[in-house]
Amino acid sequence: MFNQGYGMPQGQGMPQMGMGMQQPMGMGMGMAQQGMNMGMGMAQQGMNMMGGMMGQVDPMAMARFNALDSDHSGSITVQEIQKAYQQFKFSAQSAKLLLQAVSDKTFIDAQTFPIFDQYIMSFYNVFMQCSMGQQTIQAPQVQQAVMMLNFKVEQPTLMALVQKYDADKRGVEFGEFMSICAYLLITSKLMTKFDQKNAGVLTLDMNGLQALGLWFL
Template sequence: MFDKGFQMIPNQVMTQMGMGKHQPKNTGMSKQNNNIGMNLAQQGMNMAGNMIGGMMGQGKQQPMSKNMNTTQQSSNKGMNNNNNQGYGMPQMGMQQPMGMAQQGMNIMGGMMGQVDPMAMARFNALDADHSGSITVEEIQKAYQQFKFSAQSAKLLLQAVSDKTFIDAQTFPIFDQYIMSFFNVFMQCSIGQPTIQAPQVQQAVMMLNFKVEQSTLTDLIQKYDADKNGLEFGEFMSICAYLLITYKLMTKFDQKKAGVLTLDMNSLQALCLMFI
């Protein structure tokens, strides 16, 4: 029942968003069009959250406590601050299907506020043996309709935790990133199963990742193994990789100058992230 419910989500979201024939995206999208896309995406993700909550017996999802305009203003303020540091920070304000940002989420350091009860209910459903942890392989199966690999899930886990498994603290952050990446992918793909380089560039900008064009091109070539455009799982791998680089900058760039100065111990710790 749980897996079947997840399989329904993408189709329901696409229906809600009015997905039709693919049209080229303008990377210089006007503010008005962007707001329309954000509102459509929010409707779709609210539907997804309501469906999941219904499956788990949690009832209808409560509306977000802050409107999209307030969220966008906060995100823009955060974007400016991070640009001053020399590197960008992924934007979570635009994508809040479970309302976690209002609960005080520290993106790299876990939850500082109360844990979302809907996320906890989903975690408990996945933790069938009540061990307090679930593997990335179990996550992959639970989100199977999103079609990401265990390796993609592992990369995302490395970005949000130093553990090799997902626990009750990690899961809400992990879950929100997946839903956020999926939200943006759906906006940029316009219902198509893949996105091309221009749409990838637009998507990472919407998530407020700061990355050079040449680096993004290399990442696309690395993760688009079949060279037919990025599927969601491949796009998720790129996002997870960029999150890892941000995590490393946060950890080792103590002066927030956008430059790493490493001793041998730091270099060895850094390299462990990519083994």
């Protein structure tokens, strides 16, 4: 399933990726409109998909990964990813946040790349639907977008995230929206990691708090 990105809205063109990368196959508008199983379950879903990929990497994804891995080291940096997706105009920091959400590594390898790519495609698809083709969205559209992605977040928290990541206060660009989504993925991942009793509540001692804080440095 990793060779398939989410389809673009009708009338919206997918930017061409750099460095020889090909546009993923579309899955149609219905996926985003129905909402994707993200939120609390999305981090676990991502880990399950990552586990299923071990030993069986999609050939198309591997070809795209190899095109980026020019030194054949078996890994690519977030800076290289930023350049490869330069038409999406997201920062290296946004890419780093998304990497934290999908992997415990500081680089992207062949197993990490397909799910990393799929998240970017799904975020971009929803962003373009909510922006109606514009370069930015406002707070109400951000709320609509995260609802379409089925993230669970209270409105005051979401508005605080908009204030944090909308650096120039001119509207949320895609890279800033990607950071918001990556942050929500990270918190979902941490909830899964630390809430071992699945109670929906975190109880941390000092060591736990220090370990938790490392994710946001």
